[in-house]
Amino acid sequence: GAVVSQHPSWVICKSGTSVKIECRSLDFQATTMFWYRQFPKQSLMLMATSNEGSKATYEQGVEKDKFLINHASLTLSTLTVTSAHPEDSSFYICSAADRTYNSPLHFGNGTRLTVT
Amino acid sequence: AQKVTQAQTEISVVEKEDVTLDCVYETRDTTYYLFWYKQPPSGELVFLIRRNSFDEQNEISGRYSWNFQKSTSSFNFTITASQVVDSAVYFCALSEWYRGSTLGRLYFGRGTQLTVWP
Numbered sequence: 030g031a032v033v034s035q036h037p038s039w040v041i042c043k044s045g046t047s048v049k050i051e052c053r054s055l056d057f058q059a060t061t062m063f064w065y066r067q068f069p070k071q072s073l074m075l076m077a078t079s080n081e082g083s084k085a086t087y088e089q090g091v092e093k094d095k096f097l098i099n100h101a102s103l104t105l106s107t108l109t110v111t112s113a114h115p116e117d118s119s120f121y122i123c124s125a126a127d128r129t130y131n132s133p134l135h136f137g138n139g140t141r142l143t144v145t
Numbered sequence: 146a147q148k149v150t151q152a153q154t155e156i157s158v159v160e161k162e163d164v165t166l167d168c169v170y171e172t173r174d175t176t177y178y179l180f181w182y183k184q185p186p187s188g189e190l191v192f193l194i195r196r197n198s199f200d201e202q203n204e205i206s207g208r209y210s211w212n213f214q215k216s217t218s219s220f221n222f223t224i225t226a227s228q229v230v231d232s233a234v235y236f237c238a239l240s241e242w243y244r245g246s247t248l249g250r251l252y253f254g255r256g257t258q259l260t261v262w263p
Contacts, residue, residue: 063250072236073190073253120188126249134180134240134251136190 032056033125035137042113042144050108050140052123058103059125063134064096067120076121079106113144148172149239151254158227159262166222166257168237174198178240179213179220180251185233193235196220227261234258 032055042048052062062079077098078086085098095117097109106125110117122139150169158164170179181193194204196213204211208225224231238251 061249065253070258072255073251075250075252078250122188122190124251134192136182136192138187138189141188 033059033123033135033137035123035140037140038138039141040143042142044114044144045112047109047111048113048142050110050121050123050142052106052108052125052137054104054125054127054135057125057127059106059127060103061126062100062106063124063126064098064106064108065122065124067122067139069120073122076108110142113142115144118142118144148252149237149254151235151237151257153257154255155258155260157260157262160229161226162261163223163225164227164259164261166224166235166237166259168220168222168254170218170220170237170239172218172239172241174241180236180238180240181211181220181222182236182238183233184236184256190236193222224259227259229261229263232259232261 034053034055036051040048060081064076065073066076067073075088076091076096079098079100081100081103087093095111097111100106120139120141123137124134126134148171152167156164177198179196183191183193194211201213201215210223212221234256236256237254240249240251
């Protein structure tokens, strides 16, 4: 079945550094990918919608300069957390919708970011 | 206002008991999808079911069953004869019409932590 690969699965970085998270659709073309954030014991909150070939659409309250999203191809979207701080520590998970929209949204396995 | 409400934060049952997880949603759209996902401690989201707004038939898949009631805007999930491996957080989610499709952004409930004791 359709698979979404997310990398890395976990990362620890120092405050002030940037971290890039990749989301790939392995066997289908994803024109739209979604980035969610999940705090411990909380729900998943949509951060932004990534559209291939155009600018991402950010949800209210999400800093677009801090969370850079690039969707350069139909199989890859990246989320870069710039100048990370401890409060950015969270679980980030992406999802992707294929062109047919006949299959369920596919989720990556998530990335656990810890900023020290 | 929350679009998806899962009022049960935590549920504990003993193995072999049946358990129902509640989900109430809110939308003005006539076309939408409802989902249930399972999130084990490892964090990944495991797709369980997708139901569109025009299909109110209940569904059964093994020990899992879903009751969709548009009249009460509910989409409840029942696990029959629960097992320890069912322990996880379960999320109900709603997808509304977006860019010509309903399979777009998801609104998640807060999740229900289910613990099944041996």
